[in-house]
Amino acid sequence: MQKIVAVKGMNDILPEISHNWLWLENIIKEWAYSYGYRNIRTPIVEDTGLFIRSIGEVTDIVEKEMYTFTDSLNGDSLTLRPEGTAGTLRAVIEHNLLYNSTQKLWYIGQMFRHERPQKGRYRQFNQLGIEALGFANPNIDAEIILMQQDLWQRLGIFDLNLEINCLGNKEERASHRSELIKYLEKNIDVLDDEAKNRLYKNPLRILDTKNPMMQEMVANAPRLIDHLTDKSLQHHESWKSNLNSLGISFTENHRLVRGLDYYNQSVFEWVTDKLGSQATVSAGGRYDPLIAELSGKDNYAIGFAIGLERLLLVLEEYKKLPQHPAVDVYIACMNDEVSIYSMQIAQQLRKKGISAIQNLINVSLKAQLKKADNLMAKITLIIGENELHNKQVVVKLMQEQVQHVVEMDNIINFIDSYLKKGV
Numbered sequence: 020m021q022k023i024v025a026v027k028g029m030n031d032i033l034p035e036i037s038h039n040w041l042w043l044e045n046i047i048k049e050w051a052y053s054y055g056y057r058n059i060r061t062p063i064v065e066d067t068g069l070f071i072r073s074i075g076e077v078t079d080i081v082e083k084e085m086y087t088f089t090d091s092l093n094g095d096s097l098t099l100r101p102e103g104t105a106g107t108l109r110a111v112i113e114h115n116l117l118y119n120s121t122q123k124l125w126y127i128g129q130m131f132r133h134e135r136p137q138k139g140r141y142r143q144f145n146q147l148g149i150e151a152l153g154f155a156n157p158n159i160d161a162e163i164i165l166m167q168q169d170l171w172q173r174l175g176i177f178d179l180n181l182e183i184n185c186l187g188n189k190e191e192r193a194s195h196r197s198e199l200i201k202y203l204e205k206n207i208d209v210l211d212d213e214a215k216n217r218l219y220k221n222p223l224r225i226l227d228t229k230n231p232m233m234q235e236m237v238a239n240a241p242r243l244i245d246h247l248t249d250k251s252l253q254h255h256e257s258w259k260s261n262l263n264s265l266g267i268s269f270t271e272n273h274r275l276v277r278g279l280d281y282y283n284q285s286v287f288e289w290v291t292d293k294l295g296s297q298a299t300v301s302a303g304g305r306y307d308p309l310i311a312e313l314s315g316k317d318n319y320a321i322g323f324a325i326g327l328e329r330l331l332l333v334l335e336e337y338k339k340l341p342q343h344p345a346v347d348v349y350i351a352c353m354n355d356e357v358s359i360y361s362m363q364i365a366q367q368l369r370k371k372g373i374s375a376i377q378n379l380i381n382v383s384l385k386a387q388l389k390k391a392d393n394l395m396a397k398i399t400l401i402i403g404e405n406e407l408h409n410k411q412v413v414v415k416l417m418q419e420q421v422q423h424v425v426e427m428d429n430i431i432n433f434i435d436s437y438l439k440k441g442v
């Protein structure tokens with residue numbers, strides 16, 4: 020019989036590892052709330068048109084990475100979300116959340132892209148998304164960066180590099196685009212197949228190439244920054260000066276573009292040198308035009324997404340992942356008669372916030388003590404028929420390797436005060 024296995028590029032997260040996820044998610048929740056961001060949860064499946072309109076027709080995602088299917092019951096074209104911004108904005112507009120108001124939103128969720136799976140690149144992966152809507156002033160561009168730097172610090176990572184750029188507005192990009200196409204046409208022999216394909220569709224994206232043979236050519240290409248007019252330049256300068264005042268170091272990378280069409284003005288990436296070509300841990304920027312595109316009204320938006328698998332890989336490199344939590348109390352119990360009594364003790368402990376696991380299978384005391392060691396229990400209780408008869412419990416303090424015999428009436432207090440203060 021052929022075994023059924025998981026879909027390629029879509030991974031199970033087993034208990035050994037999911038523990039890291041819960042730990043990370045807890046830190047993220049506290050962090051997001053501390054900047055006034057509120058959680059939003061939108062569906063994993065959206066109307067295909069939403070992604071085509073927002074991400075853009077000539078992007079990698081829409082051209083070749085989306086999981087699109089027809090709902091056979093009604094013929095609708097649906098897509099598994101490849102990113103979270105489009106669905107979030109769709110929901111915000113649909114529920115009128117920007118009426119006379121700004122919004123700071125965060126989410127964590129699975130995203131789907133049909134890419135070639137490799138370390139740090141999967142077909143189902145998780146992003147943390149942050150979206151700040153309705154803020155025009157470049158102060159928010161600075162706060163967004165500050166909060167990412169703070170997250171790295173909370174996690175104990177100190178050497179991600181921040182790269183920033185300004186993508187200007189539509190007119191500025193159009194003026195740069197025609198000059199860039201002329202330059203690229205002159206260098207047509209140097210372009211690889213992918214670049215040739217992008218030449219008239221999305222030439223800006225060619226600047227982002229990782230092909231070593233094209234580096235010199237793109238380094239000398241016309242720069243978008245030279246096409247920016249006063250308003251964009253002012254926004255950019257003011258963002259940079261805010262970052263300087265906050266003591267945040269950054270590199271200005273004039274070739275930084277984003278793979279999605281909806282960005283304008285400020286864009287940024289935090290990159291690591293620990294994950295080969297999957298170097299971008301967090302990426303984002305302003306996407307003011309997307310609100311107008313989806314709602315018909317001008318407004319302001321900025322946000323970023325962090326790939327959580329990549330972040331966990333970085334944390335692993337830096338040995339910052341947490342230990343599995345130790346259980347407070349393991350109860351070794353010798354037969355069915357004491358089992359129910361042990362269950363009651365365990366329940367009283369849990370009511371005091373103490374974690375307790377009791378043995379529920381027929382194995383020897385030796386095997387149970389070994390289990391307590393594996394669970395890194397701080398205390399093991401041993402309860403057998405004699406103990407039950409004498410109304411006493413054997414308490415083994417695992418770190419000190421000492422045993423006490425404690426009266427049953429006193430057992431909860433004894434454990435509670437030991438865990439608070441030690442012996």
Ligand code: ATP
Binds near residue numbers: 132329
């Ligand atoms: P890349 O250049 O690595 O393909 P991207 O520009 O496609 O990244 P975004 O769409 O901006 O990435 O997504 C934001 C973040 O989500 C990335 O920086 C990365 O950390 C993560 N990410 C993107 N695609 C994947 C994937 N297939 N698997 C795992 N993480 C991903």
Ligand code: MG
Binds near residue numbers: 079278
């Ligand atoms: Mg990509």
